[in-house]
Amino acid sequence: EPEVTQTPSHQVTQMGQEVILRCVPISNHLYFYWYRQILGQKVEFLVSFYNNEISEKSEIFDDQFSVERPDGSNFTLKIRSTKLEDSAMYFCASSEVRTSGGEQFFGPGTRLTVL
């Protein structure tokens, strides 16, 4: 069964460093998302991406964040200068369609720890 994959599974970085989280969505999907879950809290939407541009972004997704689909398979989230409060689990998701009935498939997540 096709699945969304994410690498690395765990990333430890120093405050102020840049990190890139990588995702490989399901191959025929067209819509891509990043979500964040701070430990013990709810899953929060960061950004959605379609046709090589951002469709929507939340207040969390400030200028420190960027997303890119550098080739036909990868979808990346870059945090330019990490802060302690960026420590969280980051989930990538993809869906075939954008309409509300379209199921989003989530990856296993990358746990980011900022020291």
Place this chain on the structure above:
Amino acid sequence: GNSVTQMEGPVTLSEEAFLTINCTYTATGYPSLFWYVQYPGEGLQLLLKATKADDKGSNKGFEATYRKETTSFHLEKGSVQVSDSAVYFCALSGDTNAGKSTFGDGTTLTVKP
């Protein structure tokens, strides 16, 4: 904007007990509703979904019915097992906001033998 409210947890039950986790929502338009499960150390797995009013989603003995009149999507299971111990998230995907999902706070379920 859209929002999802789940009953406060954690919930602790004995094996074979009946489970209800309440979920209510606020949304414009006609959202789809989902329950996701997150086992310890793992990602989010879709448990079940319903895309229109009165639809019942079901999977692995879990059920939830989309009630538009009460804006609810309560999760139920008749007889829980130890292996059901996990965090359960109610979520909605609206039809007017780029397809993003809005999640509830999550409810931690612990089932004891």
